[in-house]
Amino acid sequence: MAKKKALTVKNKMTPKRPMIIVGMGTCGLGAGARAVFESIEKELKKQKQTADVVSTGCIGLCSHEVLVDVAMPDYSRVTYSKIKPDIIPQIIEEHVGKGNVVKKYAMSQMPLNGRDLKRYSDLPFFDELDQNKNQVKLVTKNCGIINPEDIDEYIMNGGYKALEKILTSMTPKEVITEIGKSGLRGRGGGGFDTGWKWESTAKYIADQKYIICNADEGDPGAFMDRSLMEGDPHALLEGMIIGGYSTGSTSGYIYIRAEYPLAIERLKIAIRQAKERGYLGNKILNTEYSLDIIIKEGAGAFVCGESTALQFSIEGKRGMPRTRPPQSVEAGLWDKPTCLNNVETFANVPIIINQGAAWYSTIGTEKSKGTKIFALTGNVKNAGLIEVPMGITVREIVFDIGGGIPKKKKFKAVQIGGPSGGCLPESYLDSPIDYESLKSAGAMMGSGSLVVVDETTCMVDMARFFLDFCTSESCGKCPPCRVGTVLMLDILNRITQGEGKEEDLDVLEKMSDEVRTMSLCGLGQSAPNPVKSTLRYFRDEYMAHIRDKECPTASCVALHKYTVIPDNCTKCTLCIRNCPVDAISGSREEVAFIDKEKCIECNLCYDKCNFMAIK
Numbered sequence: 001m002a003k004k005k006a007l008t009v010k011n012k013m014t015p016k017r018p019m020i021i022v023g024m025g026t027c028g029l030g031a032g033a034r035a036v037f038e039s040i041e042k043e044l045k046k047q048k049q050t051a052d053v054v055s056t057g058c059i060g061l062c063s064h065e066v067l068v069d070v071a072m073p074d075y076s077r078v079t080y081s082k083i084k085p086d087i088i089p090q091i092i093e094e095h096v097g098k099g100n101v102v103k104k105y106a107m108s109q110m111p112l113n114g115r116d117l118k119r120y121s122d123l124p125f126f127d128e129l130d131q132n133k134n135q136v137k138l139v140t141k142n143c144g145i146i147n148p149e150d151i152d153e154y155i156m157n158g159g160y161k162a163l164e165k166i167l168t169s170m171t172p173k174e175v176i177t178e179i180g181k182s183g184l185r186g187r188g189g190g191g192f193d194t195g196w197k198w199e200s201t202a203k204y205i206a207d208q209k210y211i212i213c214n215a216d217e218g219d220p221g222a223f224m225d226r227s228l229m230e231g232d233p234h235a236l237l238e239g240m241i242i243g244g245y246s247t248g249s250t251s252g253y254i255y256i257r258a259e260y261p262l263a264i265e266r267l268k269i270a271i272r273q274a275k276e277r278g279y280l281g282n283k284i285l286n287t288e289y290s291l292d293i294i295i296k297e298g299a300g301a302f303v304c305g306e307s308t309a310l311q312f313s314i315e316g317k318r319g320m321p322r323t324r325p326p327q328s329v330e331a332g333l334w335d336k337p338t339c340l341n342n343v344e345t346f347a348n349v350p351i352i353i354n355q356g357a358a359w360y361s362t363i364g365t366e367k368s369k370g371t372k373i374f375a376l377t378g379n380v381k382n383a384g385l386i387e388v389p390m391g392i393t394v395r396e397i398v399f400d401i402g403g404g405i406p407k408k409k410k411f412k413a414v415q416i417g418g419p420s421g422g423c424l425p426e427s428y429l430d431s432p433i434d435y436e437s438l439k440s441a442g443a444m445m446g447s448g449s450l451v452v453v454d455e456t457t458c459m460v461d462m463a464r465f466f467l468d469f470c471t472s473e474s475c476g477k478c479p480p481c482r483v484g485t486v487l488m489l490d491i492l493n494r495i496t497q498g499e500g501k502e503e504d505l506d507v508l509e510k511m512s513d514e515v516r517t518m519s520l521c522g523l524g525q526s527a528p529n530p531v532k533s534t535l536r537y538f539r540d541e542y543m544a545h546i547r548d549k550e551c552p553t554a555s556c557v558a559l560h561k562y563t564v565i566p567d568n569c570t571k572c573t574l575c576i577r578n579c580p581v582d583a584i585s586g587s588r589e590e591v592a593f594i595d596k597e598k599c600i601e602c603n604l605c606y607d608k609c610n611f612m613a614i615k
Helices: 026-031 033-046 087-100 116-120 149-158 161-167 173-182 196-203 224-231 232-246 259-276 307-314 343-355 392-401 435-439 459-473 484-496 503-518 523-528 529-537 539-547 574-578 605-607
Strands: 019-023 053-058 067-073 077-080 105-112 209-213 251-257 292-298 338-342 371-378 382-389 409-415 423-426 449-454
Touching: 019 026, 019 033, 026 033, 026 224, 026 259, 033 053, 033 605, 053 449, 067 087, 077 087, 087 382, 116 343, 149 259, 161 232, 161 343, 161 574, 196 232, 196 338, 209 232, 209 307, 209 343, 224 232, 224 259, 224 343, 224 371, 232 251, 232 292, 232 338, 232 343, 251 259, 251 307, 251 484, 259 292, 259 605, 292 307, 307 409, 338 343, 338 529, 382 392, 392 409, 409 459, 423 435, 423 459, 423 529, 459 523, 459 529, 459 539, 484 503, 484 539, 503 523, 503 529, 523 605, 529 539, 574 605
Parallel strands: 019 053, 209 251, 209 338, 251 292, 371 449
Antiparallel strands: 019 067, 067 077, 077 105, 371 382, 409 423, 409 449
């Protein structure tokens, strides 16, 4: 039976015997990684082969899960993609037993003496030719490389060196100054200056201060924070401890949604290990600084991603935003000075301390420093978790990293910033992605979800979908959000059903501005963004729904009108035989005809026709 053993990485990548690494983040587990892992152990025993079998977090290329790495002594490390249990016997026999790469399933190969992050260099998705091209893995450098449940592997890769450095040679003020010089801005969506936030918390005198990590990642299609916590939980802890030391906080919370069970489990393991090694708890590393970190599981309310609602939830109250001032840095959790950042922000901190603010600030743009992690999803070939330098263009992400649009479809838009982000059209493909550029274009950085859509997507329906989400997640405290979003959603529903009027567009524009300027918190203030941006860039689609009673992409079911294209009809009668309501007439001698009065628009005839004869 193969034993689990610590995965040696960095400059110690040459294994003494074969090593098999399985990607077991949530994405991998969802694709069947556990069955693959068990199959590997079973097959090793069956074939009487010896190898160390270990698990790791999300490697990034989620659309190719399950990902399995095989590292042989004195040979290269090979990554296999889309692995199923029935493929394992062949890989064990050929690769582990004979040293022959099974090229049919091999995705990439890396020389053992190469750097960890170059192991995917032959894939555009992981291309790292230089700091300003495609992916630059700083924050996610350990994800998919180390065993996230083994603190020794984190330490082996430079983990907790930043904490040791600040506790032995830097004052809290010096740490804050260094973070400020780096230009690090909050990665949770607001983009606030991290150094300023830490300095503001530090200046208040109180018997108790709190440091909080906002891990309540609720955006549809977003999994950046989850993957970080699953793949490198100690990076979050180290960043939080450094933040706590700098601000004078002695109590910390990680607020995480309960829907992230694997991340919670690995955080608990990391906290326990950090305490055992003296990196967390009382008198950290034998200094006078102490910090305890508690995991608080949220119930999944999207509004609890807002800082003040989150703090109310920790206190056991209903998660609803409060008016400000006072700001949280002055009176936050239990009315005590509180510093709050998200997972990605904290994970950047050890990098800045180790490498220096001057080095960090060379990455990115003038006002947006460092890298940004995105969850790349939608109509794109290579979907997954990516980390790119600020200032990269939309085109580079979609076509270089993402591999372009599948099925030879045409790019239409990209929705950036979660459910309250904006939709940018093809004309913005060469626009840089940074805080200022996105804001001027009508979008936002948000937490980092990036959804690509092709020509088959209806932008009116897309705006309706995201507004429906925001409406459902509104806490209902302030009327502009509680009432305004509902009224806007009602208009969008009517438009997608063919009942809209031209004056509805003016009403949507006006209400969008009112909801944005009058809502209490960020949820309501940004909820109209999908509507505003689609009205700005795709107004013709709105007009098609209103004037012509047609959806250009045939996505809105209420506007479907099915007809037969005579020149394409082969008189095969397949559509007639599959119509559940006998709405189609015809025979082997005559072209099919659809009775619109009987048609229930079930789409079966369209799906079954092999000759594109149904329009």
